[in-house]
Amino acid sequence: MNWITKFIKPKIKSLFKKKLSDNNEALWISCECKNLVYKDELYNNLSVCPSCGFHHKLTSEERFKIFFDNKKFEILETPLPKDDPLKFPKYSEKLKQSREKTKQTDAILIADGNLDGIRITVGAQNFNFIGGAVGAASGEAFIHGIQHAINNKTPFIFFSCSGGQKMQEGAIALMQMTRTVLAVNELKKNSLPYVVVMTNPTTGGVSASFAMLGDILIGEPKSVIAFAGRRVIQNTVKEDLPEDFQTAEFVKDHGGIDLVVERKYMRSTISTLLSILLKKKEVQNISEVNEESSISETLQKTSKAV
Numbered sequence: 001m002n003w004i005t006k007f008i009k010p011k012i013k014s015l016f017k018k019k020l021s022d023n024n025e026a027l028w029i030s031c032e033c034k035n036l037v038y039k040d041e042l043y044n045n046l047s048v049c050p051s052c053g054f055h056h057k058l059t060s061e062e063r064f065k066i067f068f069d070n071k072k073f074e075i076l077e078t079p080l081p082k083d084d085p086l087k088f089p090k091y092s093e094k095l096k097q098s099r100e101k102t103k104q105t106d107a108i109l110i111a112d113g114n115l116d117g118i119r120i121t122v123g124a125q126n127f128n129f130i131g132g133a134v135g136a137a138s139g140e141a142f143i144h145g146i147q148h149a150i151n152n153k154t155p156f157i158f159f160s161c162s163g164g165q166k167m168q169e170g171a172i173a174l175m176q177m178t179r180t181v182l183a184v185n186e187l188k189k190n191s192l193p194y195v196v197v198m199t200n201p202t203t204g205g206v207s208a209s210f211a212m213l214g215d216i217l218i219g220e221p222k223s224v225i226a227f228a229g230r231r232v233i234q235n236t237v238k239e240d241l242p243e244d245f246q247t248a249e250f251v252k253d254h255g256g257i258d259l260v261v262e263r264k265y266m267r268s269t270i271s272t273l274l275s276i277l278l279k280k281k282e283v284q285n286i287s288e289v290n291e292e293s294s295i296s297e298t299l300q301k302t303s304k305a306v
């Protein structure tokens, strides 16, 4: 790569009829604002477009790198259930490709580290892994993350980015909605803060379960936060919907979430929130002793009841 490759956009270069190699093309990213942004410039700006402020998607690891103190964190090993329980057509192949592409076993990664010196457990969904869809493996990862937070008495922060549940796992995927909600309940019984950052997009079963249950709900600017898609609603209500319908700003204005926070302020905002919430916890602990609880016990009890 030389300075010409770095600073001259592919479009301009094409005027000189020079054929770009694949490698050169990959140096630029096309943004929502139709501008081509140099990849390094985008990464140095937390993957936020310098021209229009669009917040581009991050992988789970990229999210951890910009969120934890000094980019230091430990990714936890989470249980991996049997693949493709329903033998859904082409699903095994898709899993294999996604694992090769993302170097993750499923869409959710859990990590342990610090934020401004506060020990935290963080989960993040990777949209590159089958649209961040939740099935048994993601459900297990989420629950493992919550159990880790309870065992180590840390707050739990989750960055959601998903189209919903995995259709390839049918009812097993839908069951994860209840299981993750029960897990969040255990976290709350232990008076540990749960903060959710909804990134673009947070939709379907994810928005209808664990993502909406944070003590504080934060949206990244312009993120789509919804259950059903815009077109489905439009066709049902037969009315024109506002242009900003289902954006984080719209959802906040209608009381669905608490804050819309730019990525560059995410660390400082959550750090401030946690310091307030944890102080509250100390006050509570003086008057009441929390019973240690195990998520697996609760889940077992629930499944027996069913």
Ligand SMILES: [Zn+2]
Binding pocket: 031, 032, 033, 034, 035, 049, 050, 051, 052, 053, 054
């Ligand atoms: Zn842009």
